[in-house]
Amino acid sequence: MTTPLVTRVNRALNPAASASGSPGWTSLRSFGTGAAGTYSFVSSPSGPWGGNFTVCRKQWTTAQSANNGNVGYQVNADGSNYFPVAEGETVTVSAWMRRIGGSSTTKTFVMRVVFYNQVAVSGAATVGSTITGTSVVADTVNTWFRPSLTVVVPAGALGMQVYPDTASVGDPVFAVGDGLDATALLIESGSTLSDYFDGNSTDTAQRWFEWDGAAHGSTSRQVDLLDPVHTPTARNQLSYWDVSGVSDAVLTSLATNPTPGSTTNWQPNVSANWTHAYNATDKCVDVTFTAAGVTAQPNMPASWYNTGLPTANPTLTAGVKYQRSMEVWVDEDGTLTNVMAGAFVGGQALAGGQWTRVVEQFTGTGTAQYVMAASVRIIGAAAGMHVKIRRAQLIVNPDGVALPYFDGSTPDAAGIDYAWTGVPDASTSTATNMRAAGGRWTPLGPPGITGPTGPTGPDGQTARTSCGGCRFRSTQTAQPSGAIWDADNFVADTTVSTDPNPCLAISASNELQVLRNTTAMILTATLRMTNGAPITARSCITFYLNGSVMLGRTSVRENEDTITVTAIGHLALGDRIRVQVFLVTTLTPFGYTCDVTAALTP
Numbered sequence: 001m002t003t004p005l006v007t008r009v010n011r012a013l014n015p016a017a018s019a020s021g022s023p024g025w026t027s028l029r030s031f032g033t034g035a036a037g038t039y040s041f042v043s044s045p046s047g048p049w050g051g052n053f054t055v056c057r058k059q060w061t062t063a064q065s066a067n068n069g070n071v072g073y074q075v076n077a078d079g080s081n082y083f084p085v086a087e088g089e090t091v092t093v094s095a096w097m098r099r100i101g102g103s104s105t106t107k108t109f110v111m112r113v114v115f116y117n118q119v120a121v122s123g124a125a126t127v128g129s130t131i132t133g134t135s136v137v138a139d140t141v142n143t144w145f146r147p148s149l150t151v152v153v154p155a156g157a158l159g160m161q162v163y164p165d166t167a168s169v170g171d172p173v174f175a176v177g178d179g180l181d182a183t184a185l186l187i188e189s190g191s192t193l194s195d196y197f198d199g200n201s202t203d204t205a206q207r208w209f210e211w212d213g214a215a216h217g218s219t220s221r222q223v224d225l226l227d228p229v230h231t232p233t234a235r236n237q238l239s240y241w242d243v244s245g246v247s248d249a250v251l252t253s254l255a256t257n258p259t260p261g262s263t264t265n266w267q268p269n270v271s272a273n274w275t276h277a278y279n280a281t282d283k284c285v286d287v288t289f290t291a292a293g294v295t296a297q298p299n300m301p302a303s304w305y306n307t308g309l310p311t312a313n314p315t316l317t318a319g320v321k322y323q324r325s326m327e328v329w330v331d332e333d334g335t336l337t338n339v340m341a342g343a344f345v346g347g348q349a350l351a352g353g354q355w356t357r358v359v360e361q362f363t364g365t366g367t368a369q370y371v372m373a374a375s376v377r378i379i380g381a382a383a384g385m386h387v388k389i390r391r392a393q394l395i396v397n398p399d400g401v402a403l404p405y406f407d408g409s410t411p412d413a414a415g416i417d418y419a420w421t422g423v424p425d426a427s428t429s430t431a432t433n434m435r436a437a438g439g440r441w442t443p444l445g446p447p448g449i450t451g452p453t454g455p456t457g458p459d460g461q462t463a464r465t466s467c468g469g470c471r472f473r474s475t476q477t478a479q480p481s482g483a484i485w486d487a488d489n490f491v492a493d494t495t496v497s498t499d500p501n502p503c504l505a506i507s508a509s510n511e512l513q514v515l516r517n518t519t520a521m522i523l524t525a526t527l528r529m530t531n532g533a534p535i536t537a538r539s540c541i542t543f544y545l546n547g548s549v550m551l552g553r554t555s556v557r558e559n560e561d562t563i564t565v566t567a568i569g570h571l572a573l574g575d576r577i578r579v580q581v582f583l584v585t586t587l588t589p590f591g592y593t594c595d596v597t598a599a600l601t602p
Contacts (some may be wrong), residue, residue, distance in 0.1 A: 008194065008222040009212075011084075011187040013077050015198045017041055017056040021216025023079040025056045029072060029163070032174060034065030048096035048144040048184055048196070055181040060101075064173035071174065072097070072109070072165030073182050076121065078217075082159030083187060084119050092193055094148035095164040095185045099138055101178035106139045108167035111149040115157035127157040135167050150191045162187070197222050251403070251431040252421075254394040255308035255372075258407045259283050261425030265310060266389070269303040269339065269375075270296070276304075284329070284390035291383040301330075301385040303339055303375035308392030312373075318366030323397035325359040325405060326372070329388035334378035342369030350376065357391070359402045406431045526564045534561050541565040 014021035019041035027039040037060040047053025056073060064071075073095075077083045085091060097109045111133040116124040133149030147164065164182045184196040199211030199220035208223045257265045260278070266285040268274035273293030279286045289301040297303065306312035307326050316322060328336065330350045336358055337346040342365065350356050362371070372394060376387050391405050408420030408429035417432045541554050541563060554565045 008188060008197070010196075010198055010220045010222075011189075012075075012185040012198075013218055014216045015183075015185040015187075015196075015220070016054050016200070016216065017183045017185075018054050018216035022077070022218075024076045026074045026076060029058075029070075029074045029165075031058070031060060031062075032064040032066075032068050032071045034062065035060055035071075035174060036062040037179075044181065044183075046142075048146070053183055055183040057100075057179055057181050059179040060174045060176055063175045063178075067171065067173050069108075069166045069168035069171060072163060072180065075162045075164065075185060077119075080121055081119050082116055082121060082124070082161050085115070085153045085157060085160045087153050087155050087157055089153050089189060090150065090191050091153060091160070091187065091189060092148065092150045092191060093133075093162055093185075093187050094146055094193055094196070095162075095182055096144050096146050096196070097138070097164055097180060097182045098144045099141055099178070099180055101141070101175070105172045106137065107171050109136045109138050109145055109147045110134070110165050110167050111147040112163035112165050113149060113151055114161045114163070115154055116159035116161065117156055119159040121159075124159060128154050130163075148193050150193070251395050251406075253407060253429045253431075254314070255392040255407075256310045256427055257425050258308045258392045258405075258429070259409070259425055260285060260308060260390065260392070264426075265306055265308050265312075266392075267304060267306045267312065269305050269373075273297055274302055274304070279388065282329075282388060282390065284327075284388045287387045287389065289381055289383055289385045289387075294381070294383050299377055299379050299381050300337075300375055301334075301378050301381040302387035302389075304389070305339070305343075305370050305373040307372040307374070307389060309372055309394065313368040313370045315366065315368045316364030316371065318364055320364045320396060321361060321398050321400055322364060322371075323359065323361055323393070323395050323403055324371060325357060325391070325393045326374075326389055327355045327357045327391045327405075328376065329355050330376060330378065331385055331387075332378050332381075334376050337375050337377045339373050339375040340370055342367075342371055343373035346374065355388075355390075357405070361397065361400050361402070524564065524566045526562050534559055535563060 012024070014024050017025050025041075031037045037058055040057050040059070042055055042057050044053045044055050047055075058071075058073070093111055093113060095111065099107050113131050115127040115131075117127050118124045131149065131151050133147060136145045136147045138145045153160070162185065164185070166180075186194075186196045188194065197209055197220065199209055199215055199218075201209040201222070203209060210221055210223065212219045212221060255265075260266055260283070263276055263278045263285055266276065268276050268287055270293075273290055273296050275288045275290060277286050277288070278284075287302040287304065293300070324344065328350055330352055332352040334350045334352070335346070336344060336348045336350060338344060344358065345360060345362075348356065348358050358374075372392060378385070391407075393405050395403065397403060406418055406429065408418055408424055408427070410418040410431075412418055418429065419432070420429050421427045542550060542552070542565070545551050552565050554563055
C-alpha cells in the first residue's frame with residue numbers, strides 16, 4: 001500500500017506580514033484616544049521561535065491620553081476581501097504578538113474576529129457581534145505571546161475579519177516609543193491549535209511546505225509523509241515508489257460452461273418432460289415444456305438438475321460459504337422453485353419477458369448435492385412454453401455479499417483480470433484483483449531517475465499453477481540481500497503445477513504522488529532486462545490515475561529489447577499515478593528494471 005500524504009492548509013494569504021505580500025494587514029486600527037503613530041513592515045532578527053522574521057509593527061509617536069484597548073491589528077485576506085468562510089464550520093485563528101519599547105508596562109493580548117455577510121469588503125454588513133478569545137498577559141517586553149480563538153461560523157456569514165488585538169480594559173496607556181509587533185497569522189479549519197507554518201517554512205525529511213500560488217499572496221500547505229523510515233532522497237513533484245507483490249484475491253468460478261457455449265453440462269431433469277437446445281443468438285439454453293411434461297408436472301414448464309458444472313452433484317467443503325447464481329427468462333410471470341435438497345431454495349419472482357438474475361448464498365455440507373438444480377413454476381403452463389437459462393456461477397464467497405457474474409471472457413476492469421483456466425467455455429474461470437500488497441520503498445529522485453532493479457530472482461521460487469493465462473502466486477523461502485521482493489507478498493496456493501513448463505507471474509505496482517497542481521504530465525515507462533538481453537517474458541505495462549482511470553497501456557508483448565508506454569494526464573494536487581508492470585516468465589534467473597520518467601508542465 002502507498003503511504004498517504006496528509007496536508008494542513010493555512011488560509012492566511014500573507015501570514016508572515018511580508019511587505020511585498022498580499023495587502024491584508026491594514027493600517028485602519030487606531031492608536032487610541034489622543035494617540036498617533038506609524039505602521040511599518042520590518043525584518044526582525046528574533047522571530048517567535050528564533051531566526052529572522054518579518055513583522056507588522058505599530059510604533060507610538062504620541063502617547064494615549066486615556067486607557068483604552070482595541071489598538072492592535074485589523075487583518076483581511078487582501079485589499080478588497082475578507083477571509084472566505086462557510087457557515088457552520090469550525091475555524092481556529094492565532095497570531096504571535098509582542099510589545100516593544102522602554103517604558104511599556106504589562107499589556108494583555110487577545111484574538112478577535114468579526115463576521116460579514118459576504119467576502120467582498122465593499123458593501124458588506126456584519127453578522128452578529130465581535131467574538132473575542134481568551135486573554136494572554138504579555139508581562140515581559142520583547143517576548144512573544146500567542147493569542148488564539150476557536151469559533152463556529154454563524155449562520156449567514158461568508159466573510160471573516162481577524163483582529164490580533166489588545167484588551168479593552170485594565171492595561172496602562174501606550175507611551176511615546178512603545179510599540180507592538182505581530183506576525184505568524186494561522187487560520188485553519190478545525191478546533192486544534194497547531195504549530196504555525198507557511199509556504200516558506202523549512203522542509204524536513206518527512207515534512208514539506210508549499211505555497212498554493214504566489215509566495216506571501218496565497219494559502220499554503222504542510223505535507224507530511226507518514227512513513228517515518230522510508231522517505232524520498234530529495235524534494236520533488238513525485239514522491240516515491242511502492243514496489244508491490246504478485247496478484248491476490250483470486251475468485252474461481254467452478255462452472256466450466258457458464259455462458260454457455262453449448263448444452264454441455266446443462267441437463268433437464270426428465271428429457272421426456274423437458275427438452276433443451278442451444279440458443280446461439282442469446283447464448284443460452286432453451287428448455288421447452290413437452291405434452292408429457294404437462295401431464296406429469298403441470299405448471300412446471302422447466303426443471304433442470306445441472307447448470308454448467310462439470311459434475312452435476314459436487315461435494316462442496318463443509319462449512320465454507322458459497323454463492324450460486326444464474327439468469328432466467330420466462331415468457332410469462334413465474335416463480336423459481338426448489339426441486340430437491342441442496343438445490344436452489346427458490347421463491348424468487350420471475351417477471352415475464354425479461355432476464356432475471358437469481359443469486360443465493362449458501363454453505364457447503366461436505367456431501368454430494370445437486371447445488372445448481374432448479375425449476376420454474378407458472379400456473380397454466382402449456383406444452384411448447386420456453387424457459388431460457390444462462391450465466392451460471394458457483395464461487396466461494398466467505399463475505400456473503402452478492403458478487404457480480406464473471407467468466408474468462410468478461411472484459412478486464414481497472415485492477416481486475418478475468419481469465420479462463422483452460423479452453424474458453426470448457427474450463428473454470430478466475431477473477432483476480434491485482435491488489436498492491438506490502439513491498440519495499442525506493443526513493444524516486446528528480447524526473448528521469450531509474451526505478452528499482454530486480455535481483456536475479458527471489459530465492460526458492462516455485463510455480464504453483466499452470467500458466468494458462470491466469471494470474472497466480474508462488475512461494476519464497478528466502479530473501480536475497482537487496483532484493484525488491486518481500487516474502488510476505490508470496491503466498492502458496494494449495495496445489496503444485498503439473499505444467500511441463502512451469503512459469504511465474506509477477507505484478508509490480510509502483511505508485512507516485514503529485515505534490516503540486518499541473519496542467520499536464522507526460523509519463524513514460526520502459527521495461528528492460530538488466531543484462532541487456534531481449535525480454536522473453538510476456539509483458540504488459542499500464543498507467544492508472546487514482547487507482548482506476550487507465551491513462552495508457554501496452555498490448556501484451558514479448559521478445560523485444562524494451563517495452564515502452566507513454567501517458568499524458570491533467571493532474572491536480574494529491575492525484576496518484578500507478579505504474580503496473582505485469583510479466584509471465586520461466587523460472588530461470590532473471591532481473592528487470594522499469595525506468596519511469598516524468599515531465600511536468602506547471
